[in-house]
Amino acid sequence: MPERVGRVAVKVGRVVHVEVFDPALRVLPRAEYELHPHANSPGHVVDRIARGVDEAIAQARVERARILGVGVSIPGQVRPDGTASVFASNWEWNEVPLQALLAERIPDLSVILHNPLRASTVAELWFGAARGRDNVAVLTLGTGVGAGLALQGALYPGARNTAGEWGHTNLVIDGRKCRRGCVGCVETYVGAPCIMQHLAETDPDSPLLHPDDQAATINALAAAHAAGDPVARRVIATTGQYLGIAIADLINLFNPQIIVLTGWVADSLGSAVLPHVRATAARCALTEPWEGTEISLCPIDPRPGGFLS
Numbered sequence: 001m002p003e004r005v006g007r008v009a010v011k012v013g014r015v016v017h018v019e020v021f022d023p024a025l026r027v028l029p030r031a032e033y034e035l036h037p038h039a040n041s042p043g044h045v046v047d048r049i050a051r052g053v054d055e056a057i058a059q060a061r062v063e064r065a066r067i068l069g070v071g072v073s074i075p076g077q078v079r080p081d082g083t084a085s086v087f088a089s090n091w092e093w094n095e096v097p098l099q100a101l102l103a104e105r106i107p108d109l110s111v112i113l114h115n116p117l118r119a120s121t122v123a124e125l126w127f128g129a130a131r132g133r134d135n136v137a138v139l140t141l142g143t144g145v146g147a148g149l150a151l152q153g154a155l156y157p158g159a160r161n162t163a164g165e166w167g168h169t170n171l172v173i174d175g176r177k178c179r180r181g182c183v184g185c186v187e188t189y190v191g192a193p194c195i196m197q198h199l200a201e202t203d204p205d206s207p208l209l210h211p212d213d214q215a216a217t218i219n220a221l222a223a224a225h226a227a228g229d230p231v232a233r234r235v236i237a238t239t240g241q242y243l244g245i246a247i248a249d250l251i252n253l254f255n256p257q258i259i260v261l262t263g264w265v266a267d268s269l270g271s272a273v274l275p276h277v278r279a280t281a282a283r284c285a286l287t288e289p290w291e292g293t294e295i296s297l298c299p300i301d302p303r304p305g306g307f308l309s
Contacts (some may be wrong), residue, residue, distance in 0.1 A: 005066065005067045005308060006020055006021065006022060006023075006028070006057075006060065006062040006067045006068065007020070007021045007069060007070075007071070008021075008053055008056060008057065008067060008069070008070040008071070008109070009021060009070075009071050009073075009278065010021050010049055010053065010070060010071065010072040010073065011073045011116070011119070012035075012045060012049065012072065012073065012074045012075065013035075013036060013075060013116075014035060015032050015033060015034050016032065016033045016034075016035060016045070016048040016049055017030065017031075017052075017053050018030060018031045018032070018049070018052035018053055018055070018056040019056065020056045020057060020059075020060040021259055021282060025127070026125070026149075028047065028056075028059075028060040028062070029056050029059030029060045031051075031052040031056040031059070032052070033048040033051060033052050035048065035269055040091050042093060042096045042101060043101075044097065046098070046101045046102055046105055046166070047105070049072065049102065049105075050102070050105035050106050053070055053106055053109070053141075054106075054204050064108055064109065065085055065108075067109055067158075069109060069110040069111065070102075070106065070109050070110065070111045070112070071112045071113075071114065071119070072098075072102065072111060072113050072114070073110070073114055073115065073116050073119040074098065074113060074114075074115060074116075074307055075091075075115060075116060075144075076091070076093065076115060077161070077162050078098075078113045078114060078115050078116065078161055079095070079160065079161055080160070080161050080181035081099075083095045083096060083097050083098065084096050084098040084113065089166065092195055092196045094297050096307050098113060098271045099113055102270040103247075115146075116140060116146075117138070117146045117147060117148035117164045118148050118157065118164070118215065119148075120138050120140055120262050120263075120298075121132075121136065121138040121148030121149065121150055121155060122150075122155065123300065124136065124138050124260050124262070124298065124300075125150055125153070127265075127300060128260065128298060128299055128300045129258060129296040129298060129299050130150070130260055132257055133150075133153075133257045133258050134150070134152050134153040134247075134257065135151060135152070135254070135255065135256045135257050136149070136150040136256055136257065136258055136259075136260070137149055137150075137250055137254060137256045137258075137259045137260070138150075138259075138262055138298075139166070139247070139259060139260065139261050139262070139263075139266075139267075140262055140263040140265040141191070141192075141243075141261060141262070141263040141264075141265040141266045142191070142192060142264050142265050143191055143192050143193065143214060144179075144187055144191055145165055145166070145167030145187040145190055145191050146164050146165060146166060146167045147164045147165075147166035147167075147250065148164050148273065149163055149164055149174075149254065154291065162299055166184055166186060166193070166236050166246070166250060167185060167186050167187035168180060168185045168186070168187060169185065169186055169246070169249070170182075170183075170184050170185060170186075170190075171184055171185060171186045171189055171242065171245065171246055172184035172188075175188060175189070175305045176189070176194065176197075186231075186242075186243075186246040189239075189242040189246075190239055190242050190243045190246065191265075192214040192217075192218055192265050193214065195217075195218065195221070195235065195239050195265070195269075196209065196211070196214065196217050198235045198238050198239060199217065199221065199231070199235045202231055202234055202235055202238075203231045206231055207220075208220040208221055208224055208229075208231070215264070218264075218265055218268045218269060219268055221235060221236065221268075221269065222243065222268045222269050222272060225269075225272045226272070236269060236273050236276065237276050239269070239273055239276075240274070240276025240277045240279075240280065241276055241280045242271040243273065243277050244275075244276060244277040244278070244280025244281040244283075244284065245280055245281075245284050246260060247277060247280075247281045247285075247295065248280070248281045248283075248284035248285035248290075249284075251281065251286075251289050251290055251293050252285055252286050252289060253286040255289045255292070255293075256293055257292065257293065257294065258293065258294045258296060259293075259294070259295045259296070260297070260298050261274070261277075261295070261296070261297050261298060262297075262298035266297060270297040270298075271297065274295065274297065277295060278295055281295065
């Protein structure tokens with residue numbers, strides 16, 4: 001049997017992003033396929049994943065028999081039996097047998113499924129801010145919010161592989177309703193749509209607000225904050241205070257050595273929001289666990305294959 005020398009990583013989000021890694025985790029060729037907002041059926045997504053894997057391996061000129069496996073990061077909840085439920089906007093997946101569907105399309109390759117929370121956590125443990133740490137929380141900030149957890153240097157998946165739904169813990173009694181039907185969740189105060197809501201409530205006529213474009217609004221907020229805009233500064237301070245309270249709860253409960261903020265919202269607003277997060281968490285967390293916790297921004301670009309081993 002030939003030596004296994006390559007790994008394939010797939011990140012499914014707004015696009016299907018595929019990369020091939022060599023044994024030193026250097027990125028070889030990559031492939032991307034866009035997902036239309038209204039074309040996210042399981043069959044369509046599986047087709048795009050399979051095409052991306054085939055294309056990336058072909059471009060890398062690696063024999064398929066030498067590929068160790070394919071890791072797929074899919075938003076939502078992934079069960080131990082390989083089924084997936086995706087709660088992203090415009091996705092209506094419930095217990096989709098994703099691993100079996102992929103096995104039909106790429107039967108010669110072993111497939112591992114994870115969600116982005118755990119993928120990001122292993123990426124941080126391997127080559128990010130959490131290197132050398134054993135007890136780690138990686139908070140993904142985007143449209144949704146969640147936490148990847150590592151205990152004693154190993155991922156903590158929970159009894160049903162659903163640990164890390166920190167974004168759906170309660171922050172405000174009788175607060176905003178979240179997309180899952182809960183009330184007052186962390187996500188409804190620090191996720192991108194809710195940052196936009198903070199902005200609309202602060203200044204309904206703000207030119208920074210792009211009602212149909214989360215990324216444009218978040219980027220405009222970041223630029224305005226850097227320029228000293230008072231509205232942007234108030235919105236980011238409010239967001240940082242909510243996030244700091246939620247992080248203080250996590251510190252008291254989990255006592256991590258480091259908390260890493262990642263995701264596209266953290267990429268844009270992280271440096272601006274971090275001082276408010278630290279100040280609020282220091283005020284709300286217990287002294288002993290707070291003093292042993294570092295809060296950091298992700299120092300690496302998101303890597304689809306961070307969880308592959």
